[in-house]
Amino acid sequence: MEKSVVYKRKTKLDKKMDKLRVLEESGALKNQKKVNRYLRKFKNNKLAVAGVIVFIIILILCFAAPLFTKYDPGAIDVLNRLQEPSKSHILGTDKLGRDVFTRILYGGRVSIVVGLGSALGAAAIGVSLGCYAGYKGGFLDNVIMRISELMMSFPRIILVLLLVTIVGQSLNNLLIIFICTGWASMYRMARAQMLSLREEEYVQALKAFGINDFVIAFKHMLPNALGPIAVNITLSTAMFILQETSLSYLGLGVPLDISTWGNILNAAQDLRILRECYWMWLPVGIIISLFVLSVNFIGDGLRDSTDPTQQG
Amino acid sequence: MKNDVVLSVKNLKTFFYTNQRCNKAVNGVSFDIKRGKTLCIVGESGCGKSVTATSIMRLLPKLSRIEEGEIVYHSSKGDIRLDTLKKNGKEMRQIRGSEIAMIFQDPMTSLNPVYTVGFQVIENLKNHRKMSKKAAKSEAIRLLKDMGIPLPEQRVDEYPHQYSGGMRQRAMIAMAMSCNPKVLIADEPTTALDVTIQAQIFELMDKLKKENDTAVMMITHDMGVVAEMADDVAVMYMGNVVETGSVDQVLRKPSHPYTRALLESIPVLGRGKNQVIEPIRGVTPDPFDRPEGCQFGPRCDYYCDKCKTMPDEITIDGHMVRCWNYKEVLKDA
Amino acid sequence: MLTYILRRILYLIPMLLVITFLVYLGLELMPGDAIDFMASPDTIAMMSPEDLDNLRETLGLNDPFLVRYFKWLGQIFQGNFGYSLSTGVAIKDIVFDRLPATLELAAIALVFSSLIGSILGVISALKRGSIADNVLSIAGMIGVSIPQFFFGLIAILLFALQLKWFPHGGRTLPGYETFLDRLPHLILPSLVMSMTMTAGVMRYARTSMLDSMNKDFIKTARSKGIPEWRVNLVHGLRVALTPVVVLIGFRLPMLIGGAVVIEQIFQWPGIGSEFVGAVRSQNVPLVMMISLLSVTAVLLASVIVDIVTALLDPRVKLD
Numbered sequence: 016m017e018k019s020v021v022y023k024r025k026t027k028l029d030k031k032m033d034k035l036r037v038l039e040e041s042g043a044l045k046n047q048k049k050v051n052r053y054l055r056k057f058k059n060n061k062l063a064v065a066g067v068i069v070f071i072i073i074l075i076l077c078f079a080a081p082l083f084t085k086y087d088p089g090a091i092d093v094l095n096r097l098q099e100p101s102k103s104h105i106l107g108t109d110k111l112g113r114d115v116f117t118r119i120l121y122g123g124r125v126s127i128v129v130g131l132g133s134a135l136g137a138a139a140i141g142v143s144l145g146c147y148a149g150y151k152g153g154f155l156d157n158v159i160m161r162i163s164e165l166m167m168s169f170p171r172i173i174l175v176l177l178l179v180t181i182v183g184q185s186l187n188n189l190l191i192i193f194i195c196t197g198w199a200s201m202y203r204m205a206r207a208q209m210l211s212l213r214e215e216e217y218v219q220a221l222k223a224f225g226i227n228d229f230v231i232a233f234k235h236m237l238p239n240a241l242g243p244i245a246v247n248i249t250l251s252t253a254m255f256i257l258q259e260t261s262l263s264y265l266g267l268g269v270p271l272d273i274s275t276w277g278n279i280l281n282a283a284q285d286l287r288i289l290r291e292c293y294w295m296w297l298p299v300g301i302i303i304s305l306f307v308l309s310v311n312f313i314g315d316g317l318r319d320s321t322d323p324t325q326q327g
Numbered sequence: 328m329k330n331d332v333v334l335s336v337k338n339l340k341t342f343f344y345t346n347q348r349c350n351k352a353v354n355g356v357s358f359d360i361k362r363g364k365t366l367c368i369v370g371e372s373g374c375g376k377s378v379t380a381t382s383i384m385r386l387l388p389k390l391s392r393i394e395e396g397e398i399v400y401h402s403s404k405g406d407i408r409l410d411t412l413k414k415n416g417k418e419m420r421q422i423r424g425s426e427i428a429m430i431f432q433d434p435m436t437s438l439n440p441v442y443t444v445g446f447q448v449i450e451n452l453k454n455h456r457k458m459s460k461k462a463a464k465s466e467a468i469r470l471l472k473d474m475g476i477p478l479p480e481q482r483v484d485e486y487p488h489q490y491s492g493g494m495r496q497r498a499m500i501a502m503a504m505s506c507n508p509k510v511l512i513a514d515e516p517t518t519a520l521d522v523t524i525q526a527q528i529f530e531l532m533d534k535l536k537k538e539n540d541t542a543v544m545m546i547t548h549d550m551g552v553v554a555e556m557a558d559d560v561a562v563m564y565m566g567n568v569v570e571t572g573s574v575d576q577v578l579r580k581p582s583h584p585y586t587r588a589l590l591e592s593i594p595v596l597g598r599g600k601n602q603v604i605e606p607i608r609g610v611t612p613d614p615f616d617r618p619e620g621c622q623f624g625p626r627c628d629y630y631c632d633k634c635k636t637m638p639d640e641i642t643i644d645g646h647m648v649r650c651w652n653y654k655e656v657l658k659d660a
Numbered sequence: 661m662l663t664y665i666l667r668r669i670l671y672l673i674p675m676l677l678v679i680t681f682l683v684y685l686g687l688e689l690m691p692g693d694a695i696d697f698m699a700s701p702d703t704i705a706m707m708s709p710e711d712l713d714n715l716r717e718t719l720g721l722n723d724p725f726l727v728r729y730f731k732w733l734g735q736i737f738q739g740n741f742g743y744s745l746s747t748g749v750a751i752k753d754i755v756f757d758r759l760p761a762t763l764e765l766a767a768i769a770l771v772f773s774s775l776i777g778s779i780l781g782v783i784s785a786l787k788r789g790s791i792a793d794n795v796l797s798i799a800g801m802i803g804v805s806i807p808q809f810f811f812g813l814i815a816i817l818l819f820a821l822q823l824k825w826f827p828h829g830g831r832t833l834p835g836y837e838t839f840l841d842r843l844p845h846l847i848l849p850s851l852v853m854s855m856t857m858t859a860g861v862m863r864y865a866r867t868s869m870l871d872s873m874n875k876d877f878i879k880t881a882r883s884k885g886i887p888e889w890r891v892n893l894v895h896g897l898r899v900a901l902t903p904v905v906v907l908i909g910f911r912l913p914m915l916i917g918g919a920v921v922i923e924q925i926f927q928w929p930g931i932g933s934e935f936v937g938a939v940r941s942q943n944v945p946l947v948m949m950i951s952l953l954s955v956t957a958v959l960l961a962s963v964i965v966d967i968v969t970a971l972l973d974p975r976v977k978l979d
Contacts, residue, residue, distance in 0.1 A: 032344045032392060039349035039615075062801075165675060168958050170917030173951050176939045180947050181686060253805070260807050261921050267939055283813055284924075286828070290821050300810040308805035315801075386882055415888050423885035431883075436876040439895055440975055441902075451884040486974045502884070 063316020781865025
């Protein structure tokens with residue numbers, strides 16, 4: 016007795032599956048090109064592609080700035096201060112009459128260089144240490160591990176400001192401080208990769224051949240860990256740019272005479288400017304957010320495409 | 328006889344739709360599971376045996392569905408078409424766990440690590456029966472004891488990681504048998520265990536089957552397990568059942584080339600080092616690029632033109648085979 | 661369990677020693693006379709040169725470096741954190757005066773971001789691929805990309821200055837001291853402060869939940885015929901929680917660091933804004949002390965997180 020026959024409702028998913036079945040049975044799906052897996056996965060990730068496009072646009076705007084604006088970022092024109100956006104100044108002028116759009120473009124150069132430079136520097140130190148110490152283990156690894164734990168217990172911004180108090184404010188100092196405070200997380204990540212790669216058989220084989228530890232760690236194991244490292248560098252860049260912005264907003268980052276995105280925002284500390292002169296801080300903030308967002312999309316896309324467990 | 332068959336599967340087809348492709352994992356499978364008997368479903372990895380089990384239990388993942396066929400559960404209240412029930416509806420959930428139960432391959436990952444074993448056994452009990460906390464706990468202890476777990480009063484409050492591999496599988500069996508199911512589906516229950524433990528688990532399952540009259544469907548890739556445990560056998564290849572019958576019929580008089588090839592490729596203890604072991608020639612075809620007609624064709628010694636169409640099910644005396652040339656296979660044995 | 665807690669706390673001691681040592685090193689390297697920050701300027705002003713020398717002896721300022729360090733450490737334990745270079749007020753008083761304000765913000769931000777982030781992340785995972793999931797995922801991405809203070813500025817402009825729903829700064833108004841009075845002041849800063857953390861927790865909770873629901877024991881749970889909501893909550897969520905708790909512990913420094921900038925924007929009288937002021941005026945003793953306190957706070961909080969993790973996951977070895 017058929018007591019419980021439930022009529023099969025054709026849901027949306029069902030219809031999609033029906034279509035696929037017909038396609039498959041007609042043989043239409045058999046000949047798909049085998050493009051490079053990584054590229055294909057990345058391309059399919061629309062957000063990552065959008066991220067790359069936005070990233071390149073902002074990069075071009077900033078580094079080819081003279082093509083887009085005729086003003087000098089430091090040109091003071093007190094007569095025209097605090098002007099609203101107009102045809103001659105697309106984003107208006109600031110307290111000293113400087114063209115805001117120009118300052119954003121030129122400031123972007125510094126902010127991006129600081130972000131990327133710090134990420135690469137921190138990676139250089141962190142990955143080298145993590146690679147070698149993670150592979151060797153032992154006393155060296157233990158010591159560096161404790162140091163990194165220590166550094167990571169400090170709230171990042173407090174540690175940075177502490178160092179700024181001691182060594183003083185300057186662009187170079189800031190870069191160095193960022194690198195010194197940023198290597199710890201890179202180190203941890205590289206070390207984790209090494210710990211899992213250490214058990215692979217080819218490592219045992221290389222050791223049996225008597226090959227030098229340095230060579231094993233850097234020439235043979237490191238290339239296998241490049242995926243997560245690249246992802247980390249991308250995401251670190253985003254984080255460093257945000258850090259620089261916060262510090263410069265407080266006036267404690269890059270010295271105020273050099274224009275950076277954060278320094279431009281510094282003016283918004285004044286409530287009056289906040290309320291009445293939106294062009295001085297809103298566009299910069301949006302550009303920063305867009306840039307960091309695009310970098311995050313790229314980083315996520317990289318992570319998804321280099322992760323072997325994710326389906327293509 | 329109707330009283331004997333507890334679960335009938337008729338022409339089951341289950342397709343997977345992952346990666347934007349259609350994979351016909353199970354493509355026309357039929358068998359019966361009889362009360363108090365063990366049916367062994369045997370085949371290579373990827374032939375669709377686990378999918379069959381998940382289809383019966385309606386535990387298929389999201390991107391897959393039962394395309395065609397019938398799964399009929401002959402319950403005490405009448406015949407129920409499992410394939411038409413709502414996947415997580417009240418009726419199916421009532422059947423799952425109390426009338427048809429399943430145990431899985433790896434007991435370490437199949438048990439939730441953050442809850443005690445007792446909790447997980449009691450969960451099944453309380454889901455299907457009204458029981459007080461105390462009664463459920465003592466029932467859980469009794470079940471663990473019956474499954475051969477020492478010191479059950481202590482073990483019931485311990486976590487899976489505190490158990491050994493064999494004990495975990497016993498606990499899983501305890502959980503599955505807790506509501507006295509009519510059908511027990513075991514998906515390669517000993518593949519993750521040592522051979523000595525394997526023997527113990529099979530002994531246990533045999534005992535349960537005899538004491539409770541449970542119908543057992545055992546999935547395995549190991550012919551040795553089949554010889555040991557089965558009353559009936561179903562041999563699967565690339566989503567089809569190619570031969571079924573009693574264990575005597577299939578193992579002593581294999582009528583399908585694949586079954587014969589399987590049996591010939593297994594070394595037998597005691598035959599000595601000069602015994603002939605013939606691996607099956609060729610490779611398992613890509614599921615997305617299947618041969619026309621009989622799936623075993625390219626690897627078969629008896630291939631002929633007729634094999635370009637899928638062979639019908641030919642049944643003689645309860646022994647079913649899907650091969651046009653079975654008579655030759657039997658003659659050559 | 662008790663031994664686990666004790667062990668974790670004991671583990672902190674060498675770390676704290678190293679940190680205090682480094683802090684003291686920083687103080688030593690600072691130009692000027694150490695007595696200026698170790699004793700109250702008022703007291704010094706009234707002392708004669710001999711009394712000053714005696715004071716130096718007591719404070720150990722003439723002893724070798726290591727002895728000085730330990731005596732300084734002793735002073736810390738007695739509650740003498742030194743004196744602010746710019747105002748001459750005892751640092752201990754500054755800290756205790758301003759601590760409640762920051763704790764208020766941090767506590768609310770922590771609770772809010774953990775709860776809301778986890779809930780949204782789990783919902784996102786359970787409804788994977790739906791519109792809600794996509795919207796939340798993009799919102800999460802935006803949340804970690806916008807500079808926290810920029811979000812604060814927009815919030816102030818929109819909610820405080822334009823819509824006038826909330827005050828734009830400060831913690832209280834004179835005369836209005838009860839918690840209910842202060843609530844409108846609390847809302848904007850704590851929401852802004854929790855923004856990045858919420859987005860981070862949400863994304864991580866989503867991943868963790870998806871991972872958890874893919875595990876074998878979920879299949880076992882379903883095979884018992886239990887209702888789907890129970891499978892999701894009792895089995896899926898429960899196992900997904902542990903990594904999220906670990907992540908929250910990991911991100912605690914970030915949360916506390918956020919206070920520094922947020923307090924500036926909202927003119928919140930907490931330790932964060934005090935810190936910024938100290939950096940601006942090169943007030944090294946104050947900078948050092950606040951840094952020390954923040955690290956101690958983070959380390960203590962991480963012990964608590966470890967305890968919660970051990971409670972959640974029986975596989976964590978408790979001995």
